[in-house]
Amino acid sequence: MAASRYRGLQVLVAGAGVSGRSAAEALLAVGASVTVTDASADRLAALASLQAQGADMRPGIEEPPEGTDLVVTSPGWRADAPLLAAATAAGIEVIGEVELAWWLDQEKPEGPSTWLAVTGTNGKTTTVTMLESILRAAGADVVACGNVGLPVVDAVRAGNRVLAVELSSFQLHWQQALRPKAAVVLNLADDHLDWHGSLEAYGAAKAKIFEGNEVAVANADDEWSVRLAAGAGLRRVSFTLGEPGPGQLGVADAELVDRAFGERAALAAVSDVRPAGPHNLVNALAAAALARAHGVEPAAVAEGLRTFEPGAHRSVIIAEAAGVSYVDDSKATNPHAADAALRAHERVVWIAGGLLKGADVDGLVADNAGRLDAAVLIGRDRAEFAAALDRHAPDVPVREVEAGDDASMLQAVRLAHEFARPGSVVLLAPAAASMDMFTDYAQRGRAFADAVTSVLAENPAITHGG
Numbered sequence: 001m002a003a004s005r006y007r008g009l010q011v012l013v014a015g016a017g018v019s020g021r022s023a024a025e026a027l028l029a030v031g032a033s034v035t036v037t038d039a040s041a042d043r044l045a046a047l048a049s050l051q052a053q054g055a056d057m058r059p060g061i062e063e064p065p066e067g068t069d070l071v072v073t074s075p076g077w078r079a080d081a082p083l084l085a086a087a088t089a090a091g092i093e094v095i096g097e098v099e100l101a102w103w104l105d106q107e108k109p110e111g112p113s114t115w116l117a118v119t120g121t122n123g124k125t126t127t128v129t130m131l132e133s134i135l136r137a138a139g140a141d142v143v144a145c146g147n148v149g150l151p152v153v154d155a156v157r158a159g160n161r162v163l164a165v166e167l168s169s170f171q172l173h174w175q176q177a178l179r180p181k182a183a184v185v186l187n188l189a190d191d192h193l194d195w196h197g198s199l200e201a202y203g204a205a206k207a208k209i210f211e212g213n214e215v216a217v218a219n220a221d222d223e224w225s226v227r228l229a230a231g232a233g234l235r236r237v238s239f240t241l242g243e244p245g246p247g248q249l250g251v252a253d254a255e256l257v258d259r260a261f262g263e264r265a266a267l268a269a270v271s272d273v274r275p276a277g278p279h280n281l282v283n284a285l286a287a288a289a290l291a292r293a294h295g296v297e298p299a300a301v302a303e304g305l306r307t308f309e310p311g312a313h314r315s316v317i318i319a320e321a322a323g324v325s326y327v328d329d330s331k332a333t334n335p336h337a338a339d340a341a342l343r344a345h346e347r348v349v350w351i352a353g354g355l356l357k358g359a360d361v362d363g364l365v366a367d368n369a370g371r372l373d374a375a376v377l378i379g380r381d382r383a384e385f386a387a388a389l390d391r392h393a394p395d396v397p398v399r400e401v402e403a404g405d406d407a408s409m410l411q412a413v414r415l416a417h418e419f420a421r422p423g424s425v426v427l428l429a430p431a432a433a434s435m436d437m438f439t440d441y442a443q444r445g446r447a448f449a450d451a452v453t454s455v456l457a458e459n460p461a462i463t464h465g466g
Contacts, residue, residue, distance in 0.1 A: 015074025120186025134304030323422025354432030
C-alpha cells in the first residue's frame with residue numbers, strides 16, 4: 001500500500017450517499033480507519049460492502065467518536081449541522097469529498113491530473129460536458145466529474161489524466177487546498193440562500209474555485225463573475241456574447257472567436273452549438289476558454305462542440321403535435337435558469353413551481369410576462385409564483401395543481417395542453433427545486449415526459465381551437 005497522508009487516521013464520513021460512499025471506499029483503500037454516519041439507518045444498511053471492508057456504520061450520531069482525526073462531509077450537509085459544528089468546536093478538521101480527492105490526486109505515483117473546473121448558478125453541467133467533449137476531440141484522457149454525477153474521488157482513483165470538474169457552492173464551501181489549472185464562474189444569481197444565508201456568502205463560496213489557479217476565466221457579461229474573478233489567477237481572461245476584445249473570447253460573424261490565447265482564431269460556428277440559444281453560447285465559450293487554457297487547438301473545439309450531446313432535462317423537446325412543442329427543462333431549478341429557458345421561446349404555457357430555496361420570482365415573472373400564454377403551478381411554493389403572476393402578469397391565466405406526486409404532473413400537463421395553441425411551447429421550467437414532490441429534477445423531468453406521452457395518447461386527433 002502506497003504511503004498516504006490518511007493512512008492510520010481515524011476518519012468520520014458524514015453522509016452515506018454517492019459521494020460519501022466513494023470517500024469511504026477511497027479512505028479504506030489507503031489505510032484509514034473509517035466510520036460512516038447518516039441520518040438514515042436504511043441508507044447505511046445498503047452499504048454492506050463498506051462494513052465488510054472494515055468500516056464502522058453508526059446511524060444518526062451528533063458528536064464525532066473519540067479519537068476522530070478528520071471529518072469528510074457530503075456536500076448537502078450544512079456547516080451548522082450539529083455533527084459538523086461539534087467537530088469544528090472540538091478542533092477537528094472538516095473537509096469535503098472534493099478536497100479529499102485533491103489530496104489523493106497529489107499522492108498518485110504518476111503525478112496529479114490536470115483539473116479544469118466549472119461553477120456558477122446555471123449552466124455548470126452543460127459547460128463541463130461540453131468541455132469533456134472538446135477535450136476528447138483533442139485526444140485527451142478526460143472525464144467529467146463532480147456535481148455532474150461521478151464523484152471526483154472516483155475519477156482520481158480511475159486515473160484519468162484530465163478532470164473536467166463541476167463544482168457546486170456546497171462542495172466549494174469546504175475547499176482549502178484545491179488549485180485547478182483553470183477555472184470559470186459562469187454566473188451568479190439568487191440560489192441556495194437558505195443554505196448559505198446571503199448572496200454574498202454564496203458568492204464567496206463560488207470564488208474559492210479561483211484560489212491559486214493559473215487561469216481565471218470570467219463571464220464579462222455577468223457582474224458577479226467579473227467581481228469574483230478580480231485579482232484571481234496568474235492570468236485572467238474573459239468571454240462575452242459580443243465582439244471579443246483583447247484577452248477575450250466572443251462572438252463575431254456567426255463564429256466563436258478567441259482573442260485570448262494567441263492570435264485571433266475562429267473556434268467554431270454558432271450553428272455548432274446545441275441546443276441553440278444565448279445561454280448555451282455562454283456555456284460553449286466558457287468550455288472553449290478552459291480547453292484553450294489547456295492548449296487545445298481550434299479544430300478540436302469545433303469538433304467537440306459539433307459532436308456534443310446535450311444532457312437530459314435541459315431544453316429537451318419531448319414531443320411536437322398540432323403545432324405545439326413540449327419541452328423539458330426540469331434542470332431549471334432556480335429563477336435564473338428558468339429565465340434562460342423562457343427567453344428561448346416566444347409563446348409559452350409555463351409549468352412552474354417547487355421549492356424556491358429563498359429565491360425571489362418577481363423579476364423572472366416581470367421580465368417574461370409578455371411571452372406567457374398561461375401558467376400552471378405545482379409544488380410547495382406555488383403561491384409565491386401565483387402572487388408574482390398576479391402582480392406582473394394579471395391577464396395571464398393561472399391554474400394551480402394541489403397534489404404532490406406524479407399524478408399532479410399529469411394533471412399539470414393536461415391543463416397546459418388545454419391552454420396551448422399552434423406556435424406555442426408547453427415548457428417545464430420550474431424555477432425551483434424538486435424535492436417537495438420528486439427525488440430530484442431528473443425524476444421530475446421523467447414524470448413530465450411520461451405525462452406528455454399520456455396526454456397526447458388521450459388526444460390522438462388534437463385540435464387546438466381559437
